[in-house]
Amino acid sequence: MIELQELEKVYKNGQVALRGISASFKGRVTSIIGRNGAGKTTLMRILSTQLIPTSGSATINGMDILHEQDRIRKNLVSIPQEGRPIGLLTPFEHLKIYLAARGMSFQGATEASQYALKKLELWEFRNSPTDTLSGGMKRKLFVAMAIASGAETVFLDEPTTGLDPVSRLEVWSSIKELSSEVLLTTHYMEEAMALSDDIVFIDNGMIIKKGTINELLMDFDGKIRVESTQPVSGWTRIGNTYISYVDTDSASAYVRKGYSVKQVTLEDLFVRYGVQIES
Ligand SMILES: Nc1ncnc2c1ncn2[C@@H]1O[C@H](COP(=O)(O)OP(=O)(O)O)[C@@H](O)[C@H]1O
Ligand SMILES: [Mg+2]
Incomplete structure (x- = not known):
């Protein structure tokens, strides 16, 4: 220890x-x-x-x-x-x-x-x-x-x-x-x-x-990752992708608007806590 x-x-x-x-x-x-x-x-x-x-x-x-x-x-x-x-x-x-x-x-x-x-x-x-x-x-x-x-x-x-x-x-x-x-x-x-x-x-x-x-992962508020290829203000930019995290309940609304959504993974912890993703 x-x-x-x-x-x-x-x-x-x-x-x-x-x-x-x-x-x-x-x-x-x-x-x-x-x-x-x-x-x-x-x-x-x-x-x-x-x-x-x-x-x-x-x-x-x-x-x-x-x-x-x-x-x-x-x-x-x-x-x-x-x-x-x-x-x-x-x-x-x-x-x-x-x-x-x-x-x-x-x-x-x-x-x-x-x-x-x-x-x-x-x-x-x-x-x-x-x-x-x-x-x-x-x-x-x-x-x-x-x-x-x-x-x-x-x-x-x-x-x-x-x-x-x-x-x-x-x-x-x-x-x-x-x-x-x-x-x-x-x-x-x-x-x-x-x-x-x-x-x-x-x-x-x-x-x-x-x-x-x-x-x-449990602590992470927003279990769904929403991605956009167009700039969205307030979202995190990673390369050419803009990312936001939302609740499971609101995910379908984003799907209807044409965004792609994914379940969060540990990679998202990187994004959230400001650690660089290897590119
Ligand atoms: N011998 C040193 N003298 C002055 N600054 C240093 C020295 N070694 C590391 N640093 C600085 O301390 C910070 C932390 O460095 P380091 O512990 O090597 O980070 P990491 O291993 O996470 O890359 C950095 O800003 C680095 O530039
Ligand atoms: Mg080092």
């Missing part, structure tokens, strides 16, 4: 990245979703003790990020955004060196590496230089590092950004193999839906909305 109390981060140049956020994340997998610059990476770096907050505090399973950094680091694996393995090393070497650096014995590291490589179907590539692996395989190698470490908590910062759809699915299935508590950031709604129990929308350094997928 991760608890945040009034967590605030102002960078040296005056940029405010987190505006005093308080929340607790209890799900096995929690997705933090928000557009670029929302504050996702800042939050992950603070929670993984790589960055000190300007004010406020947080705990991970009761351990304080400011006063129990060593304990947190022992129990946590944080995979950075844009993380790249070292190209000359093979996946097997990577894992063993990483685990040894975390304090595992040679024997333990070898066994845990074998287990994780097999689990994520990286075994046949274990002795190839990571340079020769696809982008998806490289990301999977990081997930393998997390699995092999046995860490209680795993952070993944945008694990599939920039991957093709097939690689993305592969990385998703590798993330599903993690038995730790997982906090991941993404700007893909489908990713949050596919992987997480709880979703936290963040924008401009604030938590805009938080809940399970069902709770978020």
